[in-house]
Amino acid sequence: MSVIELSNVSRAFTVSSRAGLRRTRREVRAVDDLTFTVEPGEVMGYIGPNGAGKSTTIKMLTGILVPTGGSIRVAGVDPSRNRLRLARRIGVVFGQRTTLWWDLPLKDSFAVLQKMYGVPRARHRENLATFVDLLDLGDLLDVPVRQLSLGQRMRGDIAAALLHDPEIVYLDEPTIGLDIISKSRLREFLAQINKDRGTTIILTTHDLDDIEALCSRVMVIDHGHQVFDGTLDRLRSSQSAPRTLIVDLATPHPPISIPGTTVTRTEGPRQHLTFPPTTSAAPLVAQIAASYPLVDLSISDPTIESIIARLYATSGKISNV
Numbered sequence: 001m002s003v004i005e006l007s008n009v010s011r012a013f014t015v016s017s018r019a020g021l022r023r024t025r026r027e028v029r030a031v032d033d034l035t036f037t038v039e040p041g042e043v044m045g046y047i048g049p050n051g052a053g054k055s056t057t058i059k060m061l062t063g064i065l066v067p068t069g070g071s072i073r074v075a076g077v078d079p080s081r082n083r084l085r086l087a088r089r090i091g092v093v094f095g096q097r098t099t100l101w102w103d104l105p106l107k108d109s110f111a112v113l114q115k116m117y118g119v120p121r122a123r124h125r126e127n128l129a130t131f132v133d134l135l136d137l138g139d140l141l142d143v144p145v146r147q148l149s150l151g152q153r154m155r156g157d158i159a160a161a162l163l164h165d166p167e168i169v170y171l172d173e174p175t176i177g178l179d180i181i182s183k184s185r186l187r188e189f190l191a192q193i194n195k196d197r198g199t200t201i202i203l204t205t206h207d208l209d210d211i212e213a214l215c216s217r218v219m220v221i222d223h224g225h226q227v228f229d230g231t232l233d234r235l236r237s238s239q240s241a242p243r244t245l246i247v248d249l250a251t252p253h254p255p256i257s258i259p260g261t262t263v264t265r266t267e268g269p270r271q272h273l274t275f276p277p278t279t280s281a282a283p284l285v286a287q288i289a290a291s292y293p294l295v296d297l298s299i300s301d302p303t304i305e306s307i308i309a310r311l312y313a314t315s316g317k318i319s320n321v
């Protein structure tokens with residue numbers, strides 16, 4: 001059975017603005033007719049440009065915001081009507097804010113959470129030992145939260161969100177502002193928790209390396225609409241983004257002319273040629289080698305960033321029509 005179900009969910013806000021003496025009110029549809037389900041144990045990346053409606057969706061899934069249309073069920077209940085009941089079954093991490101007590105040492109925040117959620121003492125000790133080990137929190141337990149660095153605090157926040165064994169965890173930009181080592185540590189930890197405990201994870205991020213490292217599924221929204229739902233591989237093939245041949249010639253040369261390719265950049269003897277993803281590179285390389293003084297050559301596949309940028313560009317055009 002699906003652990004999250006959204007059926008034609010919308011959320012509108014009324015925004016008022018003043019132009020001179022006139023005050024106008026308009027409706028912003030932050031989320032517009034979203035329908036999807038998430039299965040237990042899935043790790044879904046939920047991405048979209050600024051203002052796409054991601055946080056609004058997460059807030060509706062936690063019960064903080066009530067949809068203006070459609071219906072939501074999380075772990076079998078309507079989140080906005082069962083906020084407290086649901087709180088025991090979900091964990092939430094907002095990268096920009098902490099849920100820890102600022103002046104308390106980390107271990108005291110964890111103790112408060114154990115009481116708040118009524119976690120049996122033995123289970124709490126077991127979870128704490130696991131998270132202290134996996135997130136390397138040992139030296140931080142006696143430090144007040146306000147004295148922790150951003151990366152240390154985030155590790156504390158993630159442990160705090162998981163101490164009551166939630167089935168579902170929402171992570172909103174969990175790696176924002178972290179250095180590369182801290183990011184990769186956090187990703188390894190989340191992958192481990194998902195594998196060991198079957199925790200369902202919904203991850204909102206602008207860092208596509210988070211998605212590549214963790215997500216079996218990606219959902220892209222823009223202007224409140226779903227514009228893609230599938231695997232990263234399917235996302236790559238869906239956008240038919242061009243591949244690039246980087247060709248080093250012996251000397252600078254006028255743009256290489258091979259049918260099916262376009263020279264997009266020249267830097268002295270180096271030329272960048274794009275070609276469709278459906279075309280094999282081998283015959284192109286053979287033609288270049290036969291007609292030009294070829295010294296070296298490499299092929300670059302489109303990055304996931306460029307694929308998503310193309311998707312945003314086309315979805316923007318669709319929704320602006």
Ligand SMILES: Nc1ncnc2c1ncn2[C@@H]1O[C@H](COP(=O)(O)OP(=O)(O)OP(=O)(O)O)[C@@H](O)[C@H]1O
Pocket residue numbers: 013014015028029030048049050051052053054055056057
């Ligand atoms: N409380 C609110 N009142 C009015 N408009 C709102 C409110 N909350 C969100 N919006 C609007 O709804 C739209 C979606 O916002 P949301 O915060 O869900 O986007 P987001 O995808 O999380 O963006 P970001 O990546 O910038 O965090 C935006 O146009 C935003 O201005």
